[in-house]
Amino acid sequence: MIQTSLRKALHAATGPMTLDIQLDILTGEFLAITGASGSGKTTLLRLMAGLEKPEEGRILVDDTVWLDSARGIQLPIQERKVGLVFQEYALFPNMTVRENLEYGLGKGQSKVIIDELIGITELEQLLGRYPAKLSGGQQQRVALARALVRRPKLLLLDEPLSALDNRMRERLQNYILKVHQAFSLTTLLVSHDHREIFKLADRVISLRQGKISQPDLPETVRYANVSDGTFRLSGEVLQLEEAGSGFSVSVLIGTNVLRVPATMEDLRRLQPGDRVEVLVDAQHAMLIKA
Numbered sequence: 690m691i692q693t694s695l696r697k698a699l700h701a702a703t704g705p706m707t708l709d710i711q712l713d714i715l716t717g718e719f720l721a722i723t724g725a726s727g728s729g730k731t732t733l734l735r736l737m738a739g740l741e742k743p744e745e746g747r748i749l750v751d752d753t754v755w756l757d758s759a760r761g762i763q764l765p766i767q768e769r770k771v772g773l774v775f776q777e778y779a780l781f782p783n784m785t786v787r788e789n790l791e792y793g794l795g796k797g798q799s800k801v802i803i804d805e806l807i808g809i810t811e812l813e814q815l816l817g818r819y820p821a822k823l824s825g826g827q828q829q830r831v832a833l834a835r836a837l838v839r840r841p842k843l844l845l846l847d848e849p850l851s852a853l854d855n856r857m858r859e860r861l862q863n864y865i866l867k868v869h870q871a872f873s874l875t876t877l878l879v880s881h882d883h884r885e886i887f888k889l890a891d892r893v894i895s896l897r898q899g900k901i902s903q904p905d906l907p908e909t910v911r912y913a914n915v916s917d918g919t920f921r922l923s924g925e926v927l928q929l930e931e932a933g934s935g936f937s938v939s940v941l942i943g944t945n946v947l948r949v950p951a952t953m954e955d956l957r958r959l960q961p962g963d964r965v966e967v968l969v970d971a972q973h974a975m976l977i978k979a
């Protein structure tokens with residue numbers, strides 16, 4: 690469990706604003722943070738990482754105190770077990786992919802983790818390349834792997850995919866989910882993309898003017914925001930069943946299960962394991978066999 694209480698005075702474009710956040714995060718949870726530009730999302734991550742200092746605060750990670758302003762405790766970033774990935778690709782341009790990864794190793798740390806990460810993020814073919822010769826998606830994949838070299842407990846992702854096209858985003862989302870599970874991470878993801886949040890997050894909080902405004906579930910947020918368009922979500926059929934007077938199909942999308950009303954015809958042509966696309970608009974969800 691990560692218990693956080695943070696207060697910091699900020700100078701927003703509209704005037705003074707206080708970031709004031711109380712947040713408990715379960716070990717292994719994937720928490721998405723959304724909210725308008727300037728609401729304090731990046732500052733929250735930077736405070737968690739130890740890149741910024743609050744006026745007042747406490748961060749307790751399991752039994753370890755990372756921050757306790759009342760007792761003058763403020764662990765530096767290298768002593769907090771955090772991995773960071775930001776929107777801009779922060780790789781060293783003069784180092785190959787492998788060198789970039791190895792640079793992240795701690796003193797005396799075994800290189801075993803490097804091979805493990807190369808395997809899980811499928812970087813084998815790219816190891817000798819320099820960042821300039823990689824696509825944006827490949828660079829973020831390396832940045833993700835590098836963030837995990839020191840085996841962090843907490844992975845902080847600040848809009849890591851926002852510069853990528855949709856296809857690349859989807860691939861990277863899958864890698865994020867894969868490492869989150871494989872390394873039993875607790876992950877905080879800043880994102881504006883509700884489809885991404887729905888696919889990845891167990892829980893989502895929304896920041897407004899430095900405060901948590903309405904804790905919400907991915908499904909609820911997604912439905913609350915579909916009024917302006919239609920989403921197309923890819924997933925896998927888990928189960929077909931009778932629901933009241935009709936039928937429903939449970940579809941696994943990332944780690945979330947969406948129950949979609951179905952027809953008798955849907956039940957005839959679908960079976961568990963089928964790949965489907967769910968088309969969602971403000972009023973309806975519709976299943977399309979992929």
Ligand SMILES: Nc1ncnc2c1ncn2[C@@H]1O[C@H](COP(=O)(O)OP(=O)(O)OP(=O)(O)O)[C@@H](O)[C@H]1O
Nearest residue numbers: 698699700701702725726727728729730731732733
């Ligand atoms: N160290 C600081 N001291 C004072 N004010 C700050 C500091 N860091 C950020 N701010 C201000 O606090 C506000 C919140 O910034 P922050 O970057 O956390 O917002 P955000 O929600 O991540 O926005 P965006 O979605 O645009 O990235 C901004 O108005 C910013 O100018």
